[in-house]
Amino acid sequence: MFGFFRKSTKAKCPIPEENRIWMEDAFKWLISEFKKDKIISRKILRPSNEDFPFQFNQSEEDAYILLPVIAEQMEVESSQIELRFYDQTLAEFSSGAGKIFSQQTPGEQYSAGTYNTKKNAGKFVISIEAAQLKNTESLIATLAHEFAHIKLIGEKRIKQNDEFLTDLVTVIFGLGIFNANSSFRFYTNQESWGYRKQGYLSQQEWGYALALFALLRDKDEKKPQWINFLVPNIKSDFKKSMTFLTDNSPIL
Template sequence: MFGLFSKKQRECPIDTNTRLWMEQAFVWLVQEFGENNLRTKPMLFPTTEYFPFPYDGTKGSFIQTAHIIARQMEIDLQMINLDLYNESVQEIQSDYGFRMFTQPDENSDSPLTAGLYFGKNETGQFDVFIEKNNLKDPEKLVAIIAHEFAHIKLLGEKRVSFNDESLTDLTTVLFGIGVFNANCAFREIKNFDTRGHSTLGYLKQREWGYALALYAYFRQENNPGWVHHLTPNIRSDFKKSSAYIYGNTDKIFREKYNPGH
């Protein structure tokens, strides 16, 4: 397969502690959400086949997008108070004592939030709010909604007792939405008057590549066709990670993560 798994490419692109944490977290997520579910659930891709409506950046399109993501993540959208806010903020105090969790967007000198998760409100619904400017970018919008909905799967369904943003990012991979979050992790901005980059989420670019490689390995997809949906930089990290995994199958999911070392 074009040297994908050649010995020259068997060095892991992420550090050992991060690799071991990710593999252990992945196993835990599979135990929580079901091995058969992971192996058989179709992935979502940025095509009209999976989002069969004309996206126009309106609140209506936003809700339609949220319905698809909620179904993919096995969440009843009626259990969510889903809305938009106009200004990204660093901290919001809830009248009901709920703690806020944010997903930063670092495409500015002062990082701003992209989405907010509050937990359940007084009506029993989960409060989830998305920064309005994200409606301009449908792929980024999917990634943000998926991350905030992942808080519901972990915190809202009481699978964890404390917030872990990296685990929340990884959860999107388990539900087949990782292509969106990975692609938005790092974007280069190049046009006639602008040079720079934007970032989204908590896992780093190479970590997304490894997470998706673990996902493909677990699903026994040696050369998945969905790789062409990845941006070039994520695709490169995915291939390097896959090369490492298939060159070290005796280690994958077998070594124990020890945060003290």
């Protein structure tokens, strides 16, 4: 297979060719596994009071409030899930401009959450890093990613873990806005500034994945309403990807 679309010189693809082919083939596989009609008809959840009409207090309680919502969206029985929490300290680096804190230690993959493929007392164990509780959108993204592991490994669709494919699962289950927005964020306060990187796809890859998703749902809708909930950098990458995809002939 060589992806969904034939190459064209009309617009430049915003992601490397090898990544484009992989992502389009991955989407085709996901469609076969999770059914195109269900992907098209499924509601897209947005960071809004309409979709999440709850009061959050940045505590573990938030995760328990969100658990049944994400479980229903991703078609997993919430009673099968056991939540746990852990603390992973921020890494600190010095610079001439002050302290920089990164949630990704050099040489290590930062973990916003973990999923245990072995069931504990008949339940899947999802562990949430404490820092995720401070940002509801990131917490939703973490839960969605860990639930995606259940859809792939827990439901025995794949044998070996694939984090990039796991990220894509959140898109087809209507939670891609959260994971894309959380993929790379700067933060600042009175004492420091830094960034938080979450997930495995790059910003450009998230934009491309969301564009594929949008075209799958409606090939005539180039600017779906839900893109207004994307952060500016992801929205820009989405538009670049949509331009490339609409300038190329689909071979589905």
